[in-house]
Amino acid sequence: MDALTSSPLRLTALIIAAVAVIPSAFAILHTMGRLTTPTASRRERALDQIWLVVPLVVMVLMLTLVARA
Amino acid sequence: MTTGTATRTATAPLERHRAGTVVGDYIKLTKPRVISLLLVTTLCAMFIAEHGVPDGWLIAWTMLGGYLAAGGAHAMNHFTDRDLDAEMGRTDARPVVQGRISPARALAFGIVLSILSVAVLAWSSNWVAAAMGLAGIIGYVGVYSLWLKRTTVHNIVIGGAAGAFPPLVGWAAVTGDLSLYAWLLFAIVFYWTPPHFWALALLIKDDYSRAGVPMLPSVHGEQATQRQVLLWTIAMVGVSVMPCAAGLAGVTYLVSALVLGGVFVYFSWRLWREGTRRRAKFAFHYSLLYLALLFVAMAVDAA
Numbered sequence: 001m002d003a004l005t006s007s008p009l010r011l012t013a014l015i016i017a018a019v020a021v022i023p024s025a026f027a028i029l030h031t032m033g034r035l036t037t038p039t040a041s042r043r044e045r046a047l048d049q050i051w052l053v054v055p056l057v058v059m060v061l062m063l064t065l066v067a068r069a
Numbered sequence: 070m071t072t073g074t075a076t077r078t079a080t081a082p083l084e085r086h087r088a089g090t091v092v093g094d095y096i097k098l099t100k101p102r103v104i105s106l107l108l109v110t111t112l113c114a115m116f117i118a119e120h121g122v123p124d125g126w127l128i129a130w131t132m133l134g135g136y137l138a139a140g141g142a143h144a145m146n147h148f149t150d151r152d153l154d155a156e157m158g159r160t161d162a163r164p165v166v167q168g169r170i171s172p173a174r175a176l177a178f179g180i181v182l183s184i185l186s187v188a189v190l191a192w193s194s195n196w197v198a199a200a201m202g203l204a205g206i207i208g209y210v211g212v213y214s215l216w217l218k219r220t221t222v223h224n225i226v227i228g229g230a231a232g233a234f235p236p237l238v239g240w241a242a243v244t245g246d247l248s249l250y251a252w253l254l255f256a257i258v259f260y261w262t263p264p265h266f267w268a269l270a271l272l273i274k275d276d277y278s279r280a281g282v283p284m285l286p287s288v289h290g291e292q293a294t295q296r297q298v299l300l301w302t303i304a305m306v307g308v309s310v311m312p313c314a315a316g317l318a319g320v321t322y323l324v325s326a327l328v329l330g331g332v333f334v335y336f337s338w339r340l341w342r343e344g345t346r347r348r349a350k351f352a353f354h355y356s357l358l359y360l361a362l363l364f365v366a367m368a369v370d371a372a
Contacts (some may be wrong), residue, residue, distance in 0.1 A: 003316065013313030013323055020307025028300045035289045037222070044220070051223035055259075059304060062256060066315035069249055 004067055014067055021063055025056040094164035098147050098175055099140030099182070106357060107235040111135045113364035114239030114254055117371040123243050130193030131242040134186050135235055138202035141182030142209040142231070148176040149214045156280035159273050179210075194242035201241055205234030222285050225270075229262030230255075236364075250317045253308075254367075260305040261360055264298045264337060268353035271295070272346060295341040298352060302337040306330035309363060318370050325366035333359050 004010050032052050036045065115123045115131065147154070147165045151172055154160035164170040170178075183206050191199035213228030221227075236254035241247055270277060270284040271294055277284040286294040309326045312318035336355050340348040 004314075007316060009320055009323065010314055010316050013310045016327070017307040017310050017314050020303050020310075024300045024304040024307070028297065028304065031293070031296060031300070035222070035293060037283070037288060048221055048223060051217075051221055051227050055226055059256075059260065059308060062253075062308065062311060063314075065249070066253075066311045069315040069317075 014063070017066070018063055021059055025059055029053070029056055090169075094169050095178060097164055098144040098170065098178060099136070100143040101140075103143065104136055104139045106361060107139050107232065108132055108135055109361045110254070110258060110364050111235040111239035113368040114236035114251070115243050116368035117250065117254070118240045118243035120371050122372075127194060127242060130189060131198070131239060134190035134193065134198070134202060134242075135238055137182045137186035137189060138206055138238070139235070141179045141184075141186055142206040144175055144179030144182060145206075145210045146179075146214050148172050148179065149210065150218075151175075153219075153280040153282060157273070157276035159276055190238065190242070195245045197241040197245055197247065198238050201234050201237040201247075205231050205238070208234065218282060220283070222283050222288050224283065225266040226263050229266065230259055232262055233258035249315060250312060253312050253315065253317070254364075256311070257305070257309050257363070258360070260301065260308045261356065263301040264305060264333075265353065265356035265360075267294050267298050267301075268337075268340070268349050268356060271298075271340075271349040272353065291344060295344055299334070299337040299341045302330075302333050306334060312367065318367060322366050322370035325370070326363060329359050329363055329366070 004014065029052065033049070037048075040048065111131065112128065115128060147163060147170075150160075151163075151165045154163050155166045160166065165172055165175045183203075186202050186206070187199045190202050208228070208231030213224065213231050217224040217228045233255045236258060237247060237251055240251035240254065244251075267285055270286050271291060274284070274286040274291065278287040285297060306326070309330055310323060313320075313323045313326075333352075333355060336348070336352045340352045
């Protein structure tokens with residue numbers, strides 16, 4: 001964290017990344033989560049939720065990872 | 070005797086033409102145009118990992134291994150997707166669909182290229198690079214083509230990971246391992262794939278509907294897809310600046326990523342606002358240029 005705060009470039013990039021990633025991840029979750037296929041089975045719907053959530057969670061986790069690097 | 074000689078002379082150009090067509094069809098199986106962008110990401114990853122110009126022979130062998138890996142996966146895709154390809158205007162002229170190459174031969178060709186790719190990468194660089202090449206092949210054929218493409222609207226989000234392996238191949242070929250920066254390159258291509266592919270899917274939505282492929286615009290409509298293109302583009306721009314946030318890239322790259330990403334967001338926003346085919350074409354074509362230039366900017370920054 002010290003390295004992050006002592007580097008304006010890193011801090012700027014992290015803020016930009018967070019501002020772009022966090023709201024868009026929530027917006028994707030909100031808008032795509034509402035899109036359901038009427039013909040899909042329960043198992044298919046559950047899998048769809050996993051495919052939707054996992055990349056978004058990973059994206060947000062990456063923010064913490066690069067902040068700690 | 071004279072007649073026979075004359076006939077042989079007359080048929081020789083025809084045979085040469087046929088041989089040329091067969092070779093051309095096998096090259097088509099590898100989808101060279103798609104591979105060119107994949108190899109740009111591999112090559113730039115090598116320059117970034119080296120912080121300069123890598124050994125010329127290593128570049129040549131890695132490019133060959135990368136071409137063989139992607140080409141093998143694409144050839145197997147011609148086999149697995151031949152039923153879908155026959156239903157789509159974009160793909161119904163492909164050699165397997167037209168019967169110029171049998172499905173079994175396309176599959177065998179793909180398997181041979183894939184084995185060769187692993188051998189070339191393992192011999193010329195290391196097993197990490199070879200394993201990344203193999204993972205890309207399995208991801209494209211097994212996960213994307215055979216499973217997700219036919220079953221979920223998230224097909225290209227998860228399946229897009231297959232196209233993100235080429236920079237890992239390039240990185241591993243130079244360093245022999247995979248650092249945080251290498252995985253960030255993977256992530257950039259991964260999060261770039263949905264807006265890129267959905268822009269294309271908007272252009273050929275009817276094809277996907279006819280073939281029964283659950284692409285986002287076919288299942289949930291154009292407006293929902295245009296919104297997702299915009300949202301995923303914004304998220305991807307955030308991911309693209311993460312190498313700077315991690316202290317791995319400098320100001321040259323940060324400015325480049327923001328300018329290139331800003332233009333991508335603008336095109337996606339116009340697509341969402343106007344919803345025309347023309348806007349989808351702009352977004353799709355720019356996405357190709359964007360990825361190539363972004364990786365070049367990273368390579369320049371690292372030099």
